[in-house]
Amino acid sequence: MMDIEVTNVAKRYGTSLAVSDVSFGVEQGHVLSLLGPSGCGKTTVMRMIAGLIAPSAGSIAIKGKPVTQIPVHKRNVGMLFQNYALFPHLDVAHNIAFGLEMRKVPKAEALKKAEAVLAMVRLEAFGARYPHQLSGGQQQRVALARALVIEPSVLLLDEPFGALDKKLRENMQLEMRQLQQRLGITTLMVTHDQDEALTLSDRIAVMRAGVIEQFGTPTEIYERPVSRFVASFIGTSNFFTGRVTAKVNGGYTVECPDGVRLGFNGTPPAEASVTVALRPEGIQVSPDAGGDPAPNRMRTTVEQIVYRGLSTHYYLRRPTGEPLVVVRQNDSGADVFAGLQPGSAVLASWAAERNLIVRDDA
């Protein structure tokens, strides 16, 4: 069953279209991330689901009930705002009890329930504090408690971890995921952070310029990007454009203008000209031994080496001057990489299945 269903929703501001004809669903108990750069319309979609703005077209249903005409305060959604939006004039306990009081729960009972939810987010002793007396992480937990205490139909998270520093952000992400799974609450998250989306989501909808570019599991999005935009926004990719030329046994070849040849398995696409994405971690580097220019091999020069702890990034330059990025996990001992330095000539090579044909929409 779909807990959130968005059908052909659009939002127009004057003559500009912020969101155009967006449709998707969030399954019960799932986390769906709307991922995209700022201005792509992801926040607008979330605000329309919350009821904070009205769609220009289309319909929205929560738990099977159409809500397009229902005002925000009757939708029973729990929303976590970007900067938490706690009530500065109320202490933590009253912040949390607010939603219950609006539901006519007697004050004493509401405060008692608030205490229980505070325990859930491990802030038992903080009921009497005011928001400004809390750290960012604590404020976020209070905001989460406030959103959950009303037992919302769905949980909406608007860039929830943007204001936290890296370490705290990772902890809060794990904590949030555990809590979400324990409660089994259907969640929609808006983020521009690909790591966050990959870490927390069951499904990701990548948005660009008001439309959903790709919808799928994190694995699908990362390993099978459909477009040049998705391939470069989630992770990084090297791109090639070329023409489908030779069909070889069980595969085909794409030839680029600079002579690089890319070998593929399977049946060739219908188009004659294609764009190919190649993830940097799929490329091997070896000493340049010369030899035949085979498919999926390329002679390059090392331009820059950046050590990043867990991995090392090699910025290589192709003979034509175009860059090629290679990422290698720092998990093995001495190997060919050890002697590399800027100026070294190296051979880059990769397996045929690393070549991904994507839609060129840049």
Place this chain on the structure above:
Amino acid sequence: MAVAETLPAPQASAGRGGLFAFGNSRALGAVMLLAPAVLFFVVVFVIPVGLMIRYSFYQQTSTGDLTSAATLANYVRLGSVDLYRTVVMTTLRVSLWTTFIAMLLAYPLALVMVRGHPLVGRALTVIVLAPLLINVVVRTYAWRVILANGENGVLNWTLAHFGLGPVRLLYTEWAIIIGSVHVFLPMMVLPLSAALGKINPAVEEAAATLGASSFAVFRRVTLPLSVPGLAVGATLVFSLTASSFVTPALLGGNFAKMLGTLVEEQILVVFDWPFGAAIATLLTIIVMVVNLASVWLIERRFPSRAAEAG
């Protein structure tokens, strides 16, 4: 020098750091920065007010001399004569009504100024500030023309056209209230719109997602968060109305007297400076008590926000 003695000893503050660790040079800098304003206030405010208070404890003899012995006679007279008690009550009543009406008018205005289209907001700011650009006497005479009793008043003339009226407004407390609201409205609107502008719209949205109707959002979130601005505005309008002179003199005349007009009468007409000083002292006390009470109320209600300084 007294100021130097109140400074923390340098060795005590040196290791502490933070907000209260004034180094010697920082404290000196603070004193230097404050000095011009402090000096100015001592000369034009503290000394004259001191003199005024001292005068209020003297009495004038029948020959026009001042008695040298301090006495509470002026204050006893202020409290015991019906006429003066009436004037005190009129002053309080007019000031409170003016403050209350200004609040009612200012709130929707400030909301539109802050939340509405920026162009509308700017236009409204100009309109609200406009009364301050016109000389107070000119402006008040205009109100006399509008509010005049009989068929010559613009208001009554208009009412008569619709078969209504006439109303008697000039030389009543309501004339003073109308005139005062007009002048002092900006003093209410500006701090209020500043306070409303500081409210994060997401906080109101959060309340809505939690089940609060528009009215509940206003009552439980917007209104309480705007109280600091409302209090500043109320203090300003109350103080200015209570101590005003031109408006009550021209619109209230002899029939609706306020403390300001009474002081002028005692000083310039009756030449009883000690009694005039006593009235002025009482006026100062009333205004001060209202100021302190409102600061105390804000501090108590919003300790966190005051500490945060916005």
